Amino acid sequence: MPAGEFALIARYFASAACAAAGEELALGIGDDCAILSLAAEQQLAVSTDTLNQGVHFPAGADPRLLAWRALGCTLSDLAAMGAKPVGFTLALSLPEADEAWLTAFAEGLNTAAQQYRVRLVGGDTTRGPLSLTLTVLGRVPSGMALKRSGAQVGDLLCVGGVLGQAAAALPWVLGERLPEAAAEGLLHRYWQPAPQLALGRALRGRATSAIDISDGLLADCGHLAKASNVLLEVDSARVPLDANAVALLGAEQAQACALRGGDDYRLAFTLPLRCLEGLQAEGYAVSVIGRVRSKQVGGALELLHNGRRETVTQGGYQHFQEPTDG
């Protein structure tokens, strides 16, 4: 058992390979602040996300996977801005200093951080209910970051990859369904979300707006529409689904997961038609799911569904909101 907070930080975090100084990290863990050196003509993109037990992951989560999920979810915001990860901080609240748990957690964090080439630059370790807050720092050439605002009338509405897998995995995550082999791919998406960092960078100078899907496709497209002051149209039949999710849950439920489930950490973006072919030729799995129909102050979202046109007013995950029947 490590002897207190500082021994714990030294053993599990400061000495981790992903915490080593170098490249843009001039001063890492151990002082009052970390110091990052950014090249000229680069801007710093910053985003924070918290993961709480019972809200963002279940009690008893495998610490290796939890670390991976936390970093993946958080880096997705950098992907959405077209930023390249540089560093992250980790504020960890732990009920107890369990050696096996910490060893596995640090291993998972290190593996994920090395995969995404991002350095752990600092953090905070406290006793309390299990909760993780990560702040990610990324760099982007000045003026080139993708934003939620900027969608233009006539643009295509696109997503990168298949949606609804992580939401479809929830009954297995929560232990409501017994383990089955066909659910493993879905569980993998839940536990190891793959932030679309390369796609985000490829969208710089091409996409007119972008967001990462955390709360649900419709909810996050609603954020794009509002920030861009446009009416967005989503055609539910064009939203790409996972074949296993369809086989396990049925087409209707798999589609509901893709439209409203959240936890995808895939990018949704608006794109001028002339840019689509180039992106696809570069190997990105990009699907057109709708279009920017018109300008609209305050934004609006319409869903083409089963031959009907519906105005979407909500439909995603929101903290503090009671579930409704409608």
Ligand SMILES: Nc1ncnc2c1ncn2[C@@H]1O[C@H](COP(=O)(O)OP(=O)(O)O)[C@@H](O)[C@H]1O
């Ligand atoms: N407590 C807070 N203080 C300041 N800004 C916040 C707070 N909570 C959220 N935000 C900001 O509100 C915006 C929307 O947050 P959120 O929906 O969590 O974004 P995301 O889905 O990208 O994580 C972001 O710009 C975020 O930085």
Ligand SMILES: Cc1ncc(C[n+]2csc(CCOP(=O)(O)OP(=O)(O)O)c2C)c(N)n1
């Ligand atoms: C154990 C569990 N994991 C995941 C979910 C689904 N879920 C929880 S929070 C959330 C939305 C994303 O979280 P948020 O804190 O809003 O992330 P942000 O949008 O800030 O990135 C979703 C889809 C759930 N209900 N239960």
Ligand SMILES: [Mg+2]
């Ligand atoms: Mg957030």
